Amino acid sequence: MSEFRITGKAKLAGVIGHPVTHSLSPVLHNYWLARKEIDGAYVPLSVAPDVFVTAVKGLQASGFRGANVTIPHKEAAFAIADEVDPMARIAGSVNTLVFREDGTIHGSSTDGFGYIANLEADGIDVTALANRGPALLLGAGGAARSIATSLLEKGFQVIFSNRTAERADGLANELDAAWRRHFPKGDAPRLSTVAWDKWEEQLSELALVVNTTSLGMQGGPAPDWTPDLSRASSHLVVSDIVYVPQETLFLKAAKERGLTTSGGLGMLLHQARPGFKAWFGADTEVDEATAAYIRAALNKR
Template structure:
């Protein structure tokens, strides 16, 4: 029950109406007995600085950040974790001790969870579609799996080159590939894992039946390739639905959402008893209604 002692958590993004974060986090807060409430807070990029100042001034306990603000908001933090500094992308804000915000990133932890700790990805190839804030966390996670190569696909050459410069590591070389480049078909054919980090196919974001890079390209996939879409509305997306028909193992973004959210809540609350099952159940129930 909301009362005079209730504190605020929230999600900054645009759009955020589709987000399951409020129902998921509020289920966890109730289970933990915390008098906090989590809200979806739509925010335009030009308003970010003002919104952050206002929320800090009213004692907001913490924030998540989603599309399209993960990179822009890093510039507005008073302090960044080493991971967030390396990625140049923030998905979690914690109130700073002396005011302002401490920015970090729990997306890497959330992304890796559904891939399975026991599966060996070493020496295999991956394709990542998109080069925004979420893609930065995905690539950082993939680099810990000792892959052979990671091909990052984007629309603009300048953005791709900047992305690869920021994240290049010797243990998993990054290859930049424009979405209309002829070598893309070969990269897809060799891929053991393809990850979509773009909003293509998301409900309330253009055509929900659209597929990243178009439908034709995916006929060249290896039958053993794993498809991982960070989108979870609709569930499954058209891209994953087509993949399931072809017999691919398909992962949507729900478990990543749950795991990164749990990691954020541990940071905000200072507690380790975050009820992940309650969060997952609440999110799945909301999706089914």
Template sequence: MKKWFAVIGDPIAHSKSPNMHNTWFDEMNIDAAYIPIHVKSEDLENAVASLKMLGASGWNVTIPHKQTIIPYLDELDPLAKKMGAVNTVLCLPDGSLKGYNTDGAGFVHSLEEVIGNDKKTLEVLLIGAGGAARGIAFALQQYGYHNLTVTNRTVEKAKEIVSELGEGRALSITETEHSLDKFGIVIQCTSAGLGNSEFRLPLSLEKLQEGAIAADIVYNPLMTPFLLEAQMKNAKIVNGLGMFVHQGAIAFRYWLEQYPNTNNMIKRLTDELNRS
């Protein structure tokens, strides 16, 4: 029986996941399909039940469902449980649903492809305190980045992440703007700028240090307003495409126990996004 997979979110039309996974299926001669499904927050419980009933083998979860999907799953991978966020669901043979988080590991892989793995002592700033920020924070800690600061418009949410990490600090946006020149790595972890949407910078980059590493988790457009502004400050840029491809490849391995070609996919999607 042909396997099928999906990605659920709101919005979802911008997603390159179907293109990516269907290309990998073709490259690896796997009889499977992957589709996008637009799911609003109020429809999430019914959507999960429907995916299970209709025989999906698994699916990806994107904004805004990474945390709110958890009550509808039967089991969580220990890291996903610790993070409190899920971006990958596997339908187990007994019909139960298991949640994983591949965002954080995918981000660290993409970051270190660009900057190497010898920058672990730098001060790291995460902007945002949602599911993606939480996943990235725990993954950075796991990979040896311990000088972490989280900033968010609602600083209490940043404090929650820091408390769960057991290290680091939380700052308000204003405090962060005043001390931005202290950070060697600045990571934009919100959906701001997604799909060329109306955008304002989450904080002023006036004090961004020259040569700092500026990363964004948004991959469409490749150069978000945040990255463009950081580039004007002579920062080293890490776009969100590498994270997207690596998190997808890790999910692919959970579903099918095979690892796809990530290098070719990054090149392919970079060309496609540049053309558009």
């Protein structure tokens, strides 16, 4: 990989968040830029919510190609976009903005894409998995919203479980209504909820469990979180979007039972691919060299 340099003609993009210091996106995108010898740069942009619109318009006027958007701006990004992808419209949030030459802003949600791409990269046949049983999503935040939308698109029945039951119920009802609006003549989405203290009892019926919460995260409120997987069927796939540590205790427990697992680092890498293509005009590879580079960056933190 050659030395990373930029010129006055550099293609520019970044990540907008508040805070944004935790984001690995600058490390990843600048690695790809250097590896592909593209004259460009990707920068972290700390933007408070009350100036989000001003900041986005300023970036657009300054010649930026676009930006990723992270907490707490995903709904504001959805609102500012002139056009959004269908799945982003159903999810109600956007994490990738592309500034088009005609002055319009295109928004998409790539979290769900990244999640599905990571499963497939791990050798999991997503279509076959959807035919084996429902997917249970733990949590009801923005990640759950995007992942659920992509799973519905793949034909899954989706069940939500959240420590606050009202949030799970609200998300299921909201996605149901959004799906029916977008596909008025299509099949109704299969959405339901289960109480937080009851989901482990349903493991024998499930094909997929996804932890979309911060439970198990290093430095988080419950780093030792390890659910009871004794009722899991042998074909259950267990996945976790947490990537610090790269193998959570949840995934470790699943492996010890012989279950197929999928970690969060791959989702982080794959969700970045569509934005990089749109801003910098090149396809990217999520290969071992990329993963090793990001793992090394994580270990330095």
